[in-house]
């Protein structure tokens with residue numbers, strides 16, 4: 607079965623002064639081997655949805671299954687483990703710890719799963735090399751360009767070879783040509799066992815996906831599904 611993440615009747619409310627409903631009764635299944643783009647106006651719930659998929663936030667109602675296992679949102683330790691093992695997350699910016707070098711940022715993420723520092727450093731170096739950034743290993747985030755930071759963030763998201771990659775406007779803070787380079791790197795990560803979902807405001811990048819989704823009125827609408835290539 608190709609279903610990797612399924613959402614059943616997911617709703618999310620926030621209540622400060624007044625209750626707002628951000629996600630409304632979403633039923634959707636994400637399959638492995640595919641790349642999904644998620645568009646929608648600012649405030650439509652893209653980040654809220656991605657945060658639920660990564661178990662960083664919990665839905666108000668509904669259930670989330672990852673590989674057919676229902677997630678219990680109160681089991682935070684178990685969910686942290688699942689996240690470390692299965693999910694790589696990339697944000698728009700500030701992905702990296704500012705007091706650590708590029709190499710440290712990447713290999714420390716590897717230690718969450720496996721305590722072998724030497725092995726983690728070795729793996730981190732290989733991935734950073736694939737990102738074309740070996741010469742920047744010892745740079746601190748403040749000494750990297752925006753595009754370099756995002757490529758290091760991708761390297762960090764990849765160290766545990768996750769089956770799921772969630773990216774929330776990964777190129778939102780980059781110029782168009784650097785953004786293109788980062789998307790090239792992201793698309794190279796596609797494989798038959800992996801699911802990639804990214805939120806973007808950019809129609810050009812959204813159109814590259816196998817499945818184009820849009821958040822409308824708190825729900826997910828499939829705009830197109832590309833034929834298998």
Ligand SMILES: Nc1ncnc2c1ncn2[C@@H]1O[C@H](COP(=O)(O)OP(=O)(O)OP(=O)(O)O)[C@@H](O)[C@H]1O
Pocket residue numbers: 620621622628646647648649650651652653654655
């Ligand atoms: N912790 C919170 N408390 C109250 N309201 C929240 C909270 N987090 C998000 N919201 C509200 O939920 C709505 C959806 O926010 P979300 O960040 O998911 O939008 P988005 O589609 O990612 O927008 P953008 O494109 O600007 O990133 C917004 O109206 C936001 O104000």
Ligand SMILES: [Mg+2]
Pocket residue numbers: 652653654774
């Ligand atoms: Mg957002």
